[in-house]
Amino acid sequence: MASPHSSSTAFGPSAEALRMRPNAIRALAALIGRPELISFAGGVPSPATFPRAQIAEIASRLILDEGDRVLQYASTRGNARLAGAVVDRMRRAGVAWASREGTILTSGSQQGLDLVARVLVDPGDVVFVELPSYIGGLAALWAAGAELVGFGLGSDGPDLGALEARVGETLRAGKRPRAIHTIPTFQNPSGITAGGEARANLLELARRHDLVIIEDDPYSEVYFGEEGKPPPPIAALAGARERVVYLGSFSKVLCPGLRAAWVAGDPDLCARLELAKEAADLCSSTLDHAIVAEMVDGGMVDGRLPAIREFYGERCRAMLEALERDAPEGSTWTRPTGGLFIWVTLPERVDAGARLHAAVEAGVAFVPGAPFFVDGGGSNTLRLAFSKEDPRRIAEGMATLLKIFAE
């Protein structure tokens, strides 16, 4: 962090600051963020799915008619209409225990992860995370002082034998196993979805070791066709109420620039999350949450889901077709039925990161898989996001990319 600008020691970092780790993907931004590239890198929703006209109309109307409210501070708990709609949504997903007192609206799911980490995790606690996992989730847990221990993912979700072994090792090392972070549906980065039985078994393992499950679920509404519909969330299973904290988001089904997400969990936990949010930012953007409340409660988000599913499904199929056609021998890849990502495992000797420069020079960007692994593995893996490019450019970019990996 040295800089020619600084000549003082007064600003020395706290222990927490020293725990924070630069996001390896953001560090690649200068390389993979070039606008002229065919990009499979950025894991963000396509702006083509943003309903601009509706949002513009609602924003303008809310500011003119209700500016006293939507331009003023909000309560920390947030917009009551949006919270009510979230409770309805949770119940519809099978989470019968969802309640207003058990719901906190946040400025994106990242804030939810940060608040949950802050109120549940003490420095040195062990949190079990998927191999690979979402880097933003890891960042929030690291900041809170968690020691992160990875467990593998199979095609049906968590490798429970590996997780059980990691818990045993943690206990024998005299450490405190605290929680499991999981993205059970259309996982970022792998696209893997845990089956119904795997979910039940994960909850049973958590119960046996008195672990909290942090269920991070931003993608579950983005499924492709009825056959792609995922099982109910872990939060909906019997006994989940006592140990699952659930994070949902509107970023992928509406847009992420309006920062609107939620945490659903035990009401006492939510009371602590509310205190933590009060210290963290007092309240979310009043305007953002008011707009999202109108869109969600007015049925405009649900009304657009079929089109969004079709939009990403078509792109996913185009990418899978390219892989079937041209993937180098010895590679494997996931076949997601929703979400934004496909995960490719190249033959073991191939270092995906080492091919990134060649790919970018040839006009295609991707994200190497290694930064998603807390155990130092994954050098022969990569994440491909099919959210940004249209099917024609996906075919074109994949042909280029797979040629580079075949070399």
Place this chain on the structure above:
Amino acid sequence: MASPHSSSTAFGPSAEALRMRPNAIRALAALIGRPELISFAGGVPSPATFPRAQIAEIASRLILDEGDRVLQYASTRGNARLAGAVVDRMRRAGVAWASREGTILTSGSQQGLDLVARVLVDPGDVVFVELPSYIGGLAALWAAGAELVGFGLGSDGPDLGALEARVGETLRAGKRPRAIHTIPTFQNPSGITAGGEARANLLELARRHDLVIIEDDPYSEVYFGEEGKPPPPIAALAGARERVVYLGSFSKVLCPGLRAAWVAGDPDLCARLELAKEAADLCSSTLDHAIVAEMVDGGMVDGRLPAIREFYGERCRAMLEALERDAPEGSTWTRPTGGLFIWVTLPERVDAGARLHAAVEAGVAFVPGAPFFVDGGGSNTLRLAFSKEDPRRIAEGMATLLKIFAE
């Protein structure tokens, strides 16, 4: 935190969660938030100052024309146009060292306080805070594990003798004096402004003991008449660059529901704040910051400052006149030349909090002073916000309130 809903121990709080304290003012919300009251309680800007039509027009235009950008994730550092305007603003205020690398945009100043506390303060560090001080600042510092030690405020700002004594006691107790949190201009809750000499002496004291100064400055542009113009910020003094981190905000000069504020400081510190913000919420509301960028960079915020100053100045005068006329014998009060607040000290035997119910029953709300003191003092004090009511209602409410205190 007991609740009939909870039957699990899995969600036991972290040490950080146990450090978080409920906001004593928010706990009074049910009492002082009744809409029919003449309210001197809420320390929030008046919606009458929000430029609805301008904001509605800009919001609608940005969403329609630039929806791809303003509805998408932003970078963690935030909107470049807004950051540039902030640097200009800081330089205009005399902070010659202000730079783009030394600026982080945040979701309100509360987020800035939280990030600064997280990256600078270790549990057990002593942070010196004003008596009285802003409760949100205290909350962020407590969450980070700071031990808060108070120093008094005189009519010209910090009591430096008291502060020096507290630093000495801290060192003798083997604790680490880390930082001073100060709101030098139109302080919340007291309305006090530190003079130029007091600012220089505070910086000199901080230099001598190698303390960081957290300069929390949301009100300095809201001054009443040229004679009310405050001295330059502490950040503008020679040597400030090495130990001052400055927090500014658009909440009081535009509106707080668009969450837009900034931290200016050492570039290395800002690199750490950026990492902390990435873990905390990835990015602020893209739409909020794009709207505020247009307003600020387009001169619409500066253009409205004279009217905002006049608006609050008239209300402040009305409240001061009422105090001159009817304050009970033995009371004193501050005579702010800016901001939103007047601070009243009643005769020592009078417990302001004990009169709150009677005041509310008579139709007037205020905030008792005690929660603003980390040392348990202030029972005979209260904060009066002149921001919400018009001069006629201020006169009416003050007559009622001062009668109650005279009893």
